[in-house]
Amino acid sequence: xxxxxxxxHSNINQSNVNQAWMNRLKEEDQVTVHELYKEYPEGRINxxxxxxxxxxHDRVVFQFPFYWYSSPALLxxxxxxxxxxxxxxxxxxxxxxxxxxxxxxSTGGPAEAYQAGGYNHYSMSELTKPFQAMANLxxxxxxxxxALQGVRILTDEQLQASAEALVDAVTN
Numbered sequence: 229x230x231x232x233x234x235x236x237h238s239n240i241n242q243s244n245v246n247q248a249w250m251n252r253l254k255e256e257d258q259v260t261v262h263e264l265y266k267e268y269p270e271g272r273i274n275x276x277x278x279x280x281x282x283x284x285h286d287r288v289v290f291q292f293p294f295y296w297y298s299s300p301a302l303l304x305x306x307x308x309x310x311x312x313x314x315x316x317x318x319x320x321x322x323x324x325x326x327x328x329x330x331x332x333x334s335t336g337g338p339a340e341a342y343q344a345g346g347y348n349h350y351s352m353s354e355l356t357k358p359f360q361a362m363a364n365l366x367x368x369x370x371x372x373x374x375a376l377q378g379v380r381i382l383t384d385e386q387l388q389a390s391a392e393a394l395v396d397a398v399t400n
Contacts, residue, residue, distance in 0.1 A: 229258060231398055232285035233332070236264045236292040236303035244387060245334045245379045246293060252391035253291075256399060260285065264302050271302060278310040283323060288368065289398055290359070291332040297348075297355050307362065316366045325367030330374065331359055332394055338378035352377075374398075 233253050237246045240263065254261045262281060268274075282288060292299045314320045333352070341347035342355070352375050363370040374397045376382075376390045 229287055229328075229399075230285045231256075231259045231287040231289060232281055233259055233261050233289040233291050233398065234264060234303070234306070235261060236290065236300045236306070238265050238300050238302070240265065243293065243334075245376060245382070245390070246291065248387050248391045249291060249332065249334075249394050252395055253398065256395060259398065264306060265300075268302065271305060273306055273309050275309050275312070278306065279315060279323070282310070282327075285327070287328040287330070287371075287398070288324075289330050289332055292334075294333050294335045294355075297350075298358070311362070311366060322367060327368045328371055329359075329363040329366075329368040330371035330397070331356060332374045332398070333376075334379045335375065335377040336380050339375075342377065372397075 233250075235246065235250050237243050240247050240250065250261055250263070253259050260281070290299065290303060292303055298304070311317065312321070315323050333356070335342065335352075337347060342350065342352045344351065348355075352373060356373060360370045374394055376394075382390070
């Protein structure tokens with residue numbers, strides 16, 4: 229299975245977690261790592277190139293830090309311009325049907341903060357519903373989210389273990 233990992237981090241060089249994940253994923257033969265902010269520093273997305281990348285892969289992964297209960301801005305822009313009517317959804321929009329989709333998310337706050345009664349009041353599943361709806365609309369099968377929470381207090385061993393666990397989730 230060929231997997232496309234779309235990494236959206238506006239400052240990947242300052243991210244221990246997302247950088248470690250990305251670097252580890254780059255070691256996998258069947259994984260293409262695509263860095264949005266590196267590819268499009270000015271924010272002008274090449275729609276045809278992005279759609280071609282999607283067609284060449286069986287599984288699509290969005291990897292990003294959870295910002296303000298959503299993704300970084302460039303990933304949202306990517307969704308807006310790449311997943312077009314008649315291509316990704318609508319009567320003729322079947323190009324993504326049958327592909328798999330998953331999220332790989334990091335949060336600064338601990339897991340306990342993302343639940344009813346927690347600091348953020350909502351679970352990660354509730355907060356990621358728009359991504360689940362996107363997968364449904366485009367005919368992709370939504371896989372379980374890979375989430376690493378409380379990343380500000382990780383040890384080096386925990387960071388490496390999370391990278392290996394992500395590779396396992398992405399490639400199996």
